[in-house]
Amino acid sequence: QIVLTQPPSVSGAPGQRVTISCTGSSSEIGADPDVHWYQQLPGTAPKLLIYSNTNRPSGVPHRFSGSTSGASASLTITGLQAEDEGDYYCQSYDTFLSTSVFGGGTKLTVL
Amino acid sequence: EVQLVESGGGLVQPGRSLRLSCAASGFRFDEYAMHWVRQAPGKGLEWVSGISWDRDNIAYGNSVRGRFTISRDNAKRSLYLQMNSLRAEDTALYYCARDIGDGHPRCNHGVCRHFRALDVWGQGTVVAVSS
Numbered sequence: 001q002i003v004l005t006q007p008p009s010v011s012g013a014p015g016q017r018v019t020i021s022c023t024g025s026s027s028e029i030g031a032d033p034d035v036h037w038y039q040q041l042p043g044t045a046p047k048l049l050i051y052s053n054t055n056r057p058s059g060v061p062h063r064f065s066g067s068t069s070g071a072s073a074s075l076t077i078t079g080l081q082a083e084d085e086g087d088y089y090c091q092s093y094d095t096f097l098s099t100s101v102f103g104g105g106t107k108l109t110v111l
Numbered sequence: 112e113v114q115l116v117e118s119g120g121g122l123v124q125p126g127r128s129l130r131l132s133c134a135a136s137g138f139r140f141d142e143y144a145m146h147w148v149r150q151a152p153g154k155g156l157e158w159v160s161g162i163s164w165d166r167d168n169i170a171y172g173n174s175v176r177g178r179f180t181i182s183r184d185n186a187k188r189s190l191y192l193q194m195n196s197l198r199a200e201d202t203a204l205y206y207c208a209r210d211i212g213d214g215h216p217r218c219n220h221g222v223c224r225h226f227r228a229l230d231v232w233g234q235g236t237v238v239a240v241s242s
Contacts, residue, residue, distance in 0.1 A: 001173065032219050032220040032221075032222040034222075034224060034227070036227070036228035036229075038156070038229075040156075045206060045232040045233065045234055045235060046148075046156060046206070046208075046229075046232055047232070048228055048229060048230045051211060051227065051228035051230070052227070052228065057230060087155070089155065089156050091156075091158075091228070091229075093224045093225075093226055093227070095222055095223060095224060097170070098168075098170045098225055099158065099161075099170045099171070099172060099173075099226075100146070100158040100161060100170075100226050101158060102148075102155060102156045102157065102158055103155075104155050105155035105156065
């Protein structure tokens with residue numbers, strides 16, 4: 001089964017840029033990556049931030065962007081704001097088992 | 112307004128069963144794949160199960176396969192999760208979520224995927240398994 005590894009935590013000051021990585025254990029991630037990103041603010045349901053590596057759903061600020069490189073994907077947040085503080089998860093698909101899988105999540109702290 | 116509302120959670124003893132429901136509104140339910148995702152207290156998200164719009168494609172996470180059954184009734188715009196042989200480790204907040212696709216395989220560069228991103232989420236229903 002694919003394992004998606006994220007750093008447990010990242011932090012940044014308001015206005016700064018932070019990047020959260022998501023590294024896949026399978027070479028399939030690199031062959032044709034399809035990684036999605038979610039934001040979960042305290043006490044709320046997850047919200048889709050980025051789908052299919054780089055696409056922003058309607059209403060998601062341009063401060064949030066996604067990218068891929070090899071077997072890894074990244075979520076970058078520019079112009080960090082206090083309200084960005086929360087947990088961020090990557091998600092992908094295990095084509096061998098035909099199951100979806102989430103990364104372990106990254107807690108973002110705005111200093 | 113696009114909305115998903117879960118129900119059916121509660122306190123249940125280990126080994127017993129529970130059935131969760133998710134009522135959809137504001138969109139064509141029969142055009143989308145649907146999923147259950149859970150979150151144990153203080154833990155991360157765990158994908159539980161997914162089902163295509165026509166029930167042709169169904170998949171389960173390793174920890175629930177053989178115990179949980181996902182189903183849907185498109186006429187009633189509802190998604191279900193039958194949970195049997197419940198364990199303490201099934202204690203979690205269970206979310207219902209909509210896929211951006213219909214659950215049929217999309218192939219690119221020889222890689223085929225049934226399920227994609229989850230763009231609509233409910234507020235969840237709590238399942239607590241304890242004696």
